Amino acid sequence: MIPLLVAFTLATMLIFLFRQWRYRSPYEHIPGPAPSSLFGYLLDLYNPEGLGWHFQMTEKFGHVARLKGGIVGSDALYITDPTALHSILVRDHNVFRNSIEFSGLFGIVHHGDGLASVYDDEHKKQRKLIDPIFTPNRISKLTPLFYNVARQMKASLAADLASAPPGQEIDILDVTVRTSLELIAQAGLGHTFNSFDRDSKEFKEFHWAITSVLLTASRLFLFLPYLETWRKMKPVWLRRSLARLVPYIPWSAPRKFQEASETMYPIYQTVLEDKKRLFRQGGMEALEESATSGKDLMTLLFKSNWEAQTDDKMPDDVVIANLSAVVHGAQETTSGALSRFVSLLASNPSLQDQLREELREARDVRHNSTTIRINSNTCACCSTKLKGSDELDFHELNDLPFLDAVCRETLRLFTPVTFVLKRAIEDTVVPLQYPIRDVKTGQEMHEILITKGTHVYVGLAAANRSAAIWGPDASVFRPERWFGKMGHESTAENTRLPGLYSNMMTFLGGPRACPGMRFAIHEIKLVLSTLLQSFAFEKASSDIDWKLYITLTPYVAGDDTGPKVPVKAYPL
Numbered sequence: 001m002i003p004l005l006v007a008f009t010l011a012t013m014l015i016f017l018f019r020q021w022r023y024r025s026p027y028e029h030i031p032g033p034a035p036s037s038l039f040g041y042l043l044d045l046y047n048p049e050g051l052g053w054h055f056q057m058t059e060k061f062g063h064v065a066r067l068k069g070g071i072v073g074s075d076a077l078y079i080t081d082p083t084a085l086h087s088i089l090v091r092d093h094n095v096f097r098n099s100i101e102f103s104g105l106f107g108i109v110h111h112g113d114g115l116a117s118v119y120d121d122e123h124k125k126q127r128k129l130i131d132p133i134f135t136p137n138r139i140s141k142l143t144p145l146f147y148n149v150a151r152q153m154k155a156s157l158a159a160d161l162a163s164a165p166p167g168q169e170i171d172i173l174d175v176t177v178r179t180s181l182e183l184i185a186q187a188g189l190g191h192t193f194n195s196f197d198r199d200s201k202e203f204k205e206f207h208w209a210i211t212s213v214l215l216t217a218s219r220l221f222l223f224l225p226y227l228e229t230w231r232k233m234k235p236v237w238l239r240r241s242l243a244r245l246v247p248y249i250p251w252s253a254p255r256k257f258q259e260a261s262e263t264m265y266p267i268y269q270t271v272l273e274d275k276k277r278l279f280r281q282g283g284m285e286a287l288e289e290s291a292t293s294g295k296d297l298m299t300l301l302f303k304s305n306w307e308a309q310t311d312d313k314m315p316d317d318v319v320i321a322n323l324s325a326v327v328h329g330a331q332e333t334t335s336g337a338l339s340r341f342v343s344l345l346a347s348n349p350s351l352q353d354q355l356r357e358e359l360r361e362a363r364d365v366r367h368n369s370t371t372i373r374i375n376s377n378t379c380a381c382c383s384t385k386l387k388g389s390d391e392l393d394f395h396e397l398n399d400l401p402f403l404d405a406v407c408r409e410t411l412r413l414f415t416p417v418t419f420v421l422k423r424a425i426e427d428t429v430v431p432l433q434y435p436i437r438d439v440k441t442g443q444e445m446h447e448i449l450i451t452k453g454t455h456v457y458v459g460l461a462a463a464n465r466s467a468a469i470w471g472p473d474a475s476v477f478r479p480e481r482w483f484g485k486m487g488h489e490s491t492a493e494n495t496r497l498p499g500l501y502s503n504m505m506t507f508l509g510g511p512r513a514c515p516g517m518r519f520a521i522h523e524i525k526l527v528l529s530t531l532l533q534s535f536a537f538e539k540a541s542s543d544i545d546w547k548l549y550i551t552l553t554p555y556v557a558g559d560d561t562g563p564k565v566p567v568k569a570y571p572l
């Protein structure tokens with residue numbers, strides 16, 4: 001048996017090496033970085049310390065770069081060219097599919113075929129049910145639920161500061177993680193993790209699972225291409241039996257990954273079962289009378305699915321996979337972004353003062369206003385309490401130009417998702433806005449042929465920092481670039497990127513763009529306005545290293561014990 005296995009392994013390796021030896025890259029004429037090892041670009045691209053590698057790509061090699069596959073794989077492309085991105089994400093989006101690496105990974109994490117693991121018509125069908133729950137009108141109606149959580153956050157931080165000596169550093173990431181998880185729990189699922197209770201077992205377990213699952217997955221990146229085959233493996237009993245062996249593997253990453261993805265699943269099942277039970281007992285009316293008045297995203301999705309034509313309805317496992325996708329999409333990205341905002345503010349007291357002044361003026365305008373709107377108890381559109389309250393409603397928050405500019409500039413310069421991966425399923429010619437030079441002939445190329453099977457890395461952070469697109473100060477934090485301007489008016493030559501948010505790539509673009517963009521922006525503005533009105537922030541002694549896992553994750557420089565963002569906070 002053993003000699004047979006050895007022979008089989010050797011034969012597989014020989015076939016693989018032969019294929020690699022015969023491999024001729026279709027991209028030899030395209031400039032790109034030399035890989036740091038024989039294993040090609042993968043170790044550089046997924047290097048947690050390698051954010052600079054992504055940032056320098058466009059400036060050093062242009063808006064299309066060749067990534068050499070080395071001895072283990074084929075060459076790939078790294079693209080930030082606006083016209084090429086339009087083709088990849090919008091015009092030819094059916095050709096440039098989400099890679100099987102990520103569809104396999106998310107299929108396992110979400111326990112089913114939700115948005116993150118399906119393509120073409122199935123993806124379109126699911127988005128048709130999901131997009132309507134994220135309209136501005138729906139998001140505005142979540143404002144009272146958001147404030148409910150923001151008030152808990154404020155009370156919890158005030159209590160922590162009251163029991164600590166003045167000037168004591170606190171971990172603001174812990175605050176933003178609890179806030180964004182509780183926000184998506186209450187406003188998304190109509191559920192609570194009691195996230196501000198330090199002893200909450202549910203918070204601890206869920207938080208451990210959601211933060212560990214992608215972190216450990218990024219350590220398994222060499223195995224990602226096989227996860228799609230694994231999750232579709234038949235017969236199912238064989239896959240289940242093999243899965244039972246994972247806890248015995250002498251490597252913690254796959255064990256942790258499995259444990260984390262299995263910890264979250266029962267929560268989603270319970271949420272869905274609760275909604276179904278309520279519906280059976282009292283129909284839609286019962287759902288509308290629940291704690292969230294039926295405004296949470298899960299209830300809206302339940303309704304949208306209930307009202308859909310039979311062929312369009314999502315089965316329960318797909319609803320659960322999408323709940324999981326929404327919670328995942330919302331949690332790491334937004335909590336990291338919020339902690340980035342606070343650390344930026346902590347280093348820049350005048351920015352805090354300017355934002356506080358803008359908030360104060362907006363409150364004064366409200367208090368001095370004699371309109372009927374202000375004399376009524378709640379806002380007719382978003383139900384925010386108006387009379388006697390300092391909490392700005394959805395519209396008031398959206399009308400603050402400086403807060404808006406800071407929000408855009410931070411999400412441009414510090415893009416939480418650094419890149420996304422697509423795979424070409426057909427040969428496709430892609431036009432370029434910025435021509436590149438053939439490294440052999442020196443000729444200018446205005447288009448490139450992307451061949452079937454090529455991995456295409458869409459550089460979201462690199463496109464957001466390209467000097468050709470944003471001007472020579474592209475890498476400088478300058479909120480003023482947005483003053484009085486919309487989307488492409490703030491780029492160097494009115495260049496249009498196919499991004500969903502303000503002409504940037506932060507939330508991607510095209511049919512697979514982030515559906516939760518409005519939720520995220522409203523959350524960021526509301527949480528920041530709450531924090532700024534109650535606390536002043538000061539820089540802590542340590543510096544932060546933002547590490548590149550699937551989303552950017554902050555660590556104190558030289559301390560790998562876990563993600564943290566220390567700042568000093570003072571009650572106002």
Ligand code: HEM
Nearest residue numbers: 115325329330333334416417420507508512514516519520
């Ligand atoms: C600052 C916060 C956020 C950022 C930067 C962000 C960014 C992104 C990006 C870049 C993608 C595309 C990923 C890919 O195709 O590989 C995406 C997809 C997605 N996001 Fe977000 N997101 C944020 C917040 C949210 C929130 C708050 C939600 C939900 C409430 C959400 C839900 C989703 C979902 C469900 C998808 C998958 C869409 C699909 O495949 O059709 N995201 N997000």
